[in-house]
Amino acid sequence: MIDTSWLKISKSGLYIVPAKAHIDPVRSVNTAIITHGHADHARAGHKHVIATPQTLEIMAVRYGANFAEQKTAVKYNQKIQLAGVNLTLIPAGHVLGSAQIAMEYADTKIIAAGDYKRKSDPTCAPFQVEKCDVFITEATFGLPVFSHPTPEAEIQKLLEVQQLFPERSVIIGAYSLGKAQRIIALLRAAGYEDTIFIHGAMKKLCELYVSFGIELGSLQTTPIGRIDNQQISLANKFILAPPSAMGTKWAQRLCDPLVVSASGWMQVRQRAKQGGVELPLVISDHADWNDILRTIKEVEASEVWVTHGREDAIIHACTQMGLAAKALSLIGYEDESE
């Protein structure tokens, strides 16, 4: 019999009772185990933070070096103990440093996968399959309409429009952590060697990726003032900016920009169309429907808990597969952080 009584849902999120530690808490707590650096998972204000070295560095970039009183860096697959609970952080393939939290206690092994994906990504360690009794999965793209194509094929579309419209700047909306670096790395892998321009908000995170040995080639922070004075032409160049900057003055200063958006949501056409997207790219840092189901099978868990996203469909599919499944209905994790 598996015993899961030691892992509870509190107002702050998942709570490991014997270890007195939360996973990705949405409120300030004493001990937080952080799966990855996205803002809705890695919040500021915890006393003690346990995470991979990469995630700790990302949080330092986001919140300043003193973001916690105590920091414990745990490498991938390094085993630690917290009040009798065995903990291991294993690669989740989501963004740099992203980890699944494997917990063992009372003869039961539970894995909280955090956000994860199975498609190739040159900027982070690939998802590691680890068998467990209970698997806690996200469900951001947990509907059978989501079937993400290979990112390499999507990047080709980007190179095609750049050739088709030599007089336009190609502005790509992508989240500053993970998605931006992945697109840069994919462009490099496709043979694009020219300087890529990035929004100021991405500079530090790109430098951090490079410091962890991920090659991003020649990058330049977009000189807003100089675009304004027409001293620099960004025609036929790629410019990366966070989605929040796309509609702003910053973007309007570019000459005749061709707006690209890269996310798993781009598969739903009416949704892609909003925000004036001219080229939607289906590049996601989350697992699609088939990959979620494949992962559930591969970890051979007898119970599946579903956190944020389209829980209903995943639970239905698990039930069809003969697995016990339930929704955790955790609040505070946003769909859009992708």
Added chain:
Amino acid sequence: MKIFADLLHSLLYAPQRLVKQAYLVEFIKNTPDPDRGYALSALTGELSIQGVKAGLIRKIAYQKCDPVLFDLSYDFVGDLAETTALIWPNTTRQVSGIRISDIISKLKTANRIDAGTLVQEWLDQLPESQRWALLKLLTGGLRVGVSARMVRLALAQSYQIDVNEIEQIWPLIEPPYLELFNWLDGKADKPDAAGRAVFRPMMLAHPLLESEIAEMDFASFQAEWKWDGARIQLVSGSDGVRIFSRSGDDISGTFPEIAKPLSWHGVIDGELLAGNPNKIGSFQQLQLRLNRKKPSVKMISETPVFMRVYDILFDNNIDVREHPLEYRREVLEAQMKTGLKTCYLDLSPILADASLANLQTWRQQCRAGGLIEGVMLKNKTSSYQAGRIKGSWFKWKRDPLTADLVILYAQRGHGKRSSFFSDFTLGAWGEGSEYDAQTLLPVAKAYSGFTDDELKKLDKFVRENIIQKFGPVREVEKTLVVEIAFDSVQYSKRHKSGIATRFPRFKAIRWDKPARDANSISDLIAMIDI
């Protein structure tokens, strides 16, 4: 099918009208008949394929995919064609070169069961983008931001002719518009409308904006009441009298008491109202008639309708549309006493002395009853043209009614809004209803009127205040008050509260207001005008 799929994709993501039009022109120039006509008719909404309806697509999809998963997906995507296209598995049996015209001719001769098999077969043979295009073609409602008008503009541009020439013959032609293309390609004569009872596109009004009032020269406008009925066109030709809705649907069968032969031939424009010219019935009575395709004799005698006429397009087969409104009005007034003199036609009066002061007073009086929504202002020199013409016709609606209501339930939006809780059910306190004064009863469903920023805040409110789930519906804490604007309130037997609001939309979110200060059913009943 690939060319059509590429066209739809380009149109969907083209940022501006001009770019869309350019894609259409390219398509018209490079696509053979009859495929281009069929494709264009899908865009104008005129293509109808017998036997392939949403129900059939859903049935096919259910056979291919778990119905529960399909429904959940559909609820998220919000579009049947797109959901089906996305969920359909890719096969290795893909075939290229399937033409729209093949598809349509095969479906025309197929019965319902064959049609289902054919569609399944095609879905197996096409990649996702073409599956989407095929299903869009079959089910209509393309939602790629192209109007019928834009298609006609593109046709005019492709052949370098005046768009009005195309507008004029449009009512005569049917998909795949071979009559039109043969004429445009110089292979046949221009199609001729003379004497045929066909629909002519209607002239529409712009809403008068607050900012435009100061610059209006009211003396050059003819003022009329804006009736709160259904806009119709009556066409009398050698082949009989037909009634058309605003969008050009033939609704003669629904209103046999009006679609009766006349010795006068021509086209008039007006408002369909319930009751008779001496006593107008309520909008609900009209709705009753609009909803019944073939009314019984009893219904016709109990709930009669009549037409209040305000314009004339053809008089005894002479096209008067190019003449100024003042002239058309004279012709109309003369005919109302002779060729159009019947008990079911009457003239919409002109409001004398349309000064700004008078207009303001009239707008305020609208609420006093009589099924008036506001005033119409029509430039006396305006010719009758299809669509909304700048500076010609304005509608100046009465101020909407407002009430403070409490958010009861929320649901995710569809398509582009699927990530937000954007559809709200709002309630008023039970006082004045047959329920307890302390309960909140649903009176409106609203999903517009807020800014993107407000939507984000509303979404956040919902997420943080969920108390129960019913499928896709979330019940929330009854704490948030919203000021809702709406056009009118009616009694309704179908609603628990006994009333229904028309066109409710958000006016302001009252974060400050406690729920107990929201309005009650009796407050809303006091706003019913007829």
